[in-house]
Amino acid sequence: xxxxxxxxxxxxxxxxxxxxxxxxxxxxxxxxxxxxxxxxxxxxxxxxxxxxxxxxxxxxxxxxxxxxxxxxxxxxxxxxxxxxxxxxxxxxxxxxxxxxxxxxxxxxxxxxxxxxxxxxxxxxxxxxxxxxxxxxxxxxxxxxxxxxxxxxxxxxxxxxxxxxxxxxxxxxxxxxxxxxxxxxxxxxxxxxxxxxxxxxxxxxxxxxxxxxxxxxxxxxxxxxxxxxxxxxxxxxxxxxxxxxxxxxxxxxxxxxxxxxxxxxxxxxxxxxxxxxxxxxxxxxxxxxxxxxxxxxxxxxxxxxxxxxxxxxxxxxxxxxxxxxxxxxxxxxxxxxxxxxxxxx
Amino acid sequence: xxxxxxxxxxxxxxxxxxxxxxxxxxxxxxxxxxxxxxxxxxxxxxxxxxxxxxxxxxxxxxxxxxxxxxxxxxxxxxxxxxxxxxxxxxxxxxxxxxxxxxxxxxxxxxxxxxxxxxxxxxxxxxxxxxxxxxxxxxxxxxxxxxxxxxxxxxxxxxxxxxxxxxxxxxxxxxxxxxxxxxxxxxxxxxxxxxxxxxxxxxxxxxxxxxxxxxxxxxxxxxxxxxxxxxxxxxxxxxxxxxxxxxxxxxxxxxxxxxxxxxxxxxxxxxxxxxxxxxx
Numbered sequence: 001x002x003x004x005x006x007x008x009x010x011x012x013x014x015x016x017x018x019x020x021x022x023x024x025x026x027x028x029x030x031x032x033x034x035x036x037x038x039x040x041x042x043x044x045x046x047x048x049x050x051x052x053x054x055x056x057x058x059x060x061x062x063x064x065x066x067x068x069x070x071x072x073x074x075x076x077x078x079x080x081x082x083x084x085x086x087x088x089x090x091x092x093x094x095x096x097x098x099x100x101x102x103x104x105x106x107x108x109x110x111x112x113x114x115x116x117x118x119x120x121x122x123x124x125x126x127x128x129x130x131x132x133x134x135x136x137x138x139x140x141x142x143x144x145x146x147x148x149x150x151x152x153x154x155x156x157x158x159x160x161x162x163x164x165x166x167x168x169x170x171x172x173x174x175x176x177x178x179x180x181x182x183x184x185x186x187x188x189x190x191x192x193x194x195x196x197x198x199x200x201x202x203x204x205x206x207x208x209x210x211x212x213x214x215x216x217x218x219x220x221x222x223x224x225x226x227x228x229x230x231x232x233x234x235x236x237x238x239x240x241x242x243x244x245x246x247x248x249x250x251x252x253x254x255x256x257x258x259x260x261x262x263x264x265x266x267x268x269x270x271x272x273x274x275x276x277x278x279x280x281x282x283x284x285x286x287x288x289x290x291x292x293x294x295x296x297x298x299x300x301x302x303x304x305x306x307x308x309x310x311x312x313x314x315x316x317x318x319x320x321x322x323x324x325x326x327x328x329x330x331x332x333x334x335x336x337x338x339x340x341x342x343x344x
Numbered sequence: 345x346x347x348x349x350x351x352x353x354x355x356x357x358x359x360x361x362x363x364x365x366x367x368x369x370x371x372x373x374x375x376x377x378x379x380x381x382x383x384x385x386x387x388x389x390x391x392x393x394x395x396x397x398x399x400x401x402x403x404x405x406x407x408x409x410x411x412x413x414x415x416x417x418x419x420x421x422x423x424x425x426x427x428x429x430x431x432x433x434x435x436x437x438x439x440x441x442x443x444x445x446x447x448x449x450x451x452x453x454x455x456x457x458x459x460x461x462x463x464x465x466x467x468x469x470x471x472x473x474x475x476x477x478x479x480x481x482x483x484x485x486x487x488x489x490x491x492x493x494x495x496x497x498x499x500x501x502x503x504x505x506x507x508x509x510x511x512x513x514x515x516x517x518x519x520x521x522x523x524x525x526x527x528x529x530x531x532x533x534x535x536x537x538x539x540x541x542x543x544x545x546x547x548x549x550x551x552x553x554x555x556x557x558x559x560x561x562x563x564x565x566x567x568x569x570x571x572x573x574x575x576x577x578x579x580x581x582x583x584x585x586x587x588x589x590x591x592x593x594x595x596x597x598x599x600x601x602x603x604x605x606x607x608x609x610x611x612x613x614x615x616x617x618x619x620x621x622x623x
Binding site: 049050051070071072073074075076077078080082084085086087088097098101102146149150152153 | 514515517518519520521522523524525528532533536537
């Protein structure tokens, strides 16, 4: 199912949550809506589900206008951050709910519903737990039940609101992989909301980044990471050192750091330098001194925190192989391999 | 020195507080209740039973039970509606509605009764019209039921609002997104989640409905054998120096209240497994 969102706007009182958002989602895609809290990402997800109704704009499913169709008639699967399992029903009855509320000929037979429940329990790896109640399950298990319940109705689109937000780090990681596996197995168009950029980049085919009710950039994880459209995206996605400075005649200058900035208009500007884009260099043009303060190993790299001669804090990531040959307190020469520079 | 948790008070403080509590409860609650039963049975079982079986007493018992039977279902339905509206929806004037629900708690029951007399009484706004159409509200069952409904309105709503607010709307939204209609969502999701709270509120409402005196006293007219409820009957007997009779009916009223509270306690014991939040 393709989903087309066209200039959707929605406000709560005087607070605008969505400010004319347009977005196209391809059939079978796994898309992340990424943004800080208050960016409108959850409102957008709820508008797609029919749990909120936009004040203007349209939402199309496969070209069909669904803007005013109620949630009950949209056939979406929605997974809530706090699971929202029916607490007085067993796991099996939770999963069967979407099928049991169907009317007349639409409603599958008892045996068919039971078979579907078994199949879904197997898909989310909870075989044999159908008789339990939600309060008897762990957080990760509850979220799997919520996922199975949403998938039971063969939704045209699966919507997940911060699905891993309430889980601890280990469970979150494994459930992420699980979601990717289930998405690949079912092929259902999936949209999930998250404020965790790592989660979005790892899991999604494409990422839509929102801020202040406006989409800042839509692209593949590597596009938004390596070619950020603006300063917000650059600062929000991935780690970056942030330098305030000034551009004059195609050169960005901030203290004793000077960078080429082709195409950036003269005036105040911000430069973002990813830690791995700072490299060790021989003293000379473009290189500057960094006094090392702290070295932390992080997997294949060593994370180095230091200060420039004029006291600004910078973070760098150097490959671990071969050793570094310096210690906290030493001075090293570094150069900026690449920077993202935006006019302020 | 022995170790004890930082928040534990010394045995002396604990003992004093408990003793004060016990003395207070004994003086204010247990002693009066015991006196009721003692006075009722002072001359043995026979006069007490006779007082209860007196035709006027039986009529008062009937009226009290009928009033409760009208009031409780009415307030259960409207209490659920009010709590549902307040807890699950946002609308202008919501805080005003919450204040309004509390109004019967803050208004004196006598004033509540007077309001109905002013509206439906012979000299009231609708008095003439009601007399013309031969409809009796004041000094009759409808007036007694109305006054009781007014006084006991908050019990169910007040019990359900915090419970429903705590449960939020996630489960309802989940049900709707799975294709359930509004009515189906209410019966399959909302109602089962509030059943214990509802029962609890209904029992409290029932206890209060049977015992209401002030508001009913104003609208009833105290017609013996016709518009006297149990509390009013107790007062009449007492004013006539029929102490055994007064205390016997009072003891029966106490008995009904104790049964209600016992049911309530039983519910509290049964309830924890199901009331545990789902996350």
